Amino acid sequence: EVQLVQSGAEVKKPGESLKISCKGSGYSFTSYWIGWVRQMPGKGLEWMGIIYPGDSDTRYSPSFQGQVTISADKSISTAYLQWSSLKASDTAMYYCARPPYPTKDIVVVVALDYWGQGTLVTVSS
Amino acid sequence: QSALTQPASVSGSPGQSITISCTGTSSDVGGYNYVSWYQQHPGKAPKLMIYDVSNRPSGVSNRFSGSKSGNTASLTISGLQAEDEADYYCSSYTSSSTLESVFGTGTKVTVL
Numbered sequence: 001e002v003q004l005v006q007s008g009a010e011v012k013k014p015g016e017s018l019k020i021s022c023k024g025s026g027y028s029f030t031s032y033w034i035g036w037v038r039q040m041p042g043k044g045l046e047w048m049g050i051i052y053p054g055d056s057d058t059r060y061s062p063s064f065q066g067q068v069t070i071s072a073d074k075s076i077s078t079a080y081l082q083w084s085s086l087k088a089s090d091t092a093m094y095y096c097a098r099p100p101y102p103t104k105d106i107v108v109v110v111a112l113d114y115w116g117q118g119t120l121v122t123v124s125s
Numbered sequence: 126q127s128a129l130t131q132p133a134s135v136s137g138s139p140g141q142s143i144t145i146s147c148t149g150t151s152s153d154v155g156g157y158n159y160v161s162w163y164q165q166h167p168g169k170a171p172k173l174m175i176y177d178v179s180n181r182p183s184g185v186s187n188r189f190s191g192s193k194s195g196n197t198a199s200l201t202i203s204g205l206q207a208e209d210e211a212d213y214y215c216s217s218y219t220s221s222s223t224l225e226s227v228f229g230t231g232t233k234v235t236v237l
Contacts, residue, residue: 037171037228044128044231045163045171045214047224061224095170100182110218110226111161111176118170 002026004034004096004116011122012086019082020119022096029077030054031102033109036070036081039118040092048094050109051079059106086123093118129154129215129229136235142203145232147215148196153227155196159218162191162200166211174213175200202234210236 007021022034035050049060053072060070072079079096097112130148137143147154147162154160160178163171173182175191178198188203198217202209215229 035226044212045165045228047226047228050224050226059224062222097171100173100176106225107157107159107218110159110216111173112163112171112216113173113176113182115170115172 002098002114004098004114006094006096006116006119009120009122011124014086014088014123014125016086016123017082017084018086018121019080020094020121022079022081022116024077024079024098027098028102029072030074032098033106034072034079035097035099035109035112036068036079037095037097037112038064038092039095048081050106052104053077053079054104057104086121088123088125090121091123093120095119127227129217129227131213131215131229131232133230134233134235136237137202137205138237139205139207141205142201143205143234145200145202145213145215145234147198147200147217147229149198149217149219149227150196150221152221153217153219154193154198154215156220157218158193160191160193160198161216162189162198163214163216164209164211165214171214205236207236210234 036048096116099108100113162175179191
């Protein structure tokens, strides 16, 4: 069974760093893109970026380029999303998600058929 | 890359059909047959309902159908049921971003 299991909720202060995780199981982790999606409270879905664990090819949405870092550790089938200095505006639910096909062709990320349960990040002084 | 445009809300009575639009440009919706639709219930992760404009993943009800005309894609829900009340998002491939994918603004579906 394919599963994406994300790390638990976090409460942080502005300026602190954070790294959240998404562990894949039940499939070949290195063969599928994994994406990160932000959902601010009461708002819509926003693409943050994606990574292909097989070769660490990483793409960012222009809005998030330079604001976050996406990485993956193939040895433990885990993708990461990290911040070096959090802001109150980073308060949101963060989802990882995977497309249905094992291919490097990036068009497949338009369809995400497996999602993690979400990680709620709260940034408050 | 701007989000695709969806109506903020659509409503219908049980048993009726409703259609949600998703408007983009020739660089995304109009240029490629890579449009997906997601359903999201409160407090839950999104669920893929339609991919490649009109294909349903296994297990998705055939009451959900997708189509596209020009720069606008559409999701139709027929035989509306109470459990269809949720937020719906479209997504499209785009040539205007290094990420090459963009979401719509989202539509709240209310079953009256």
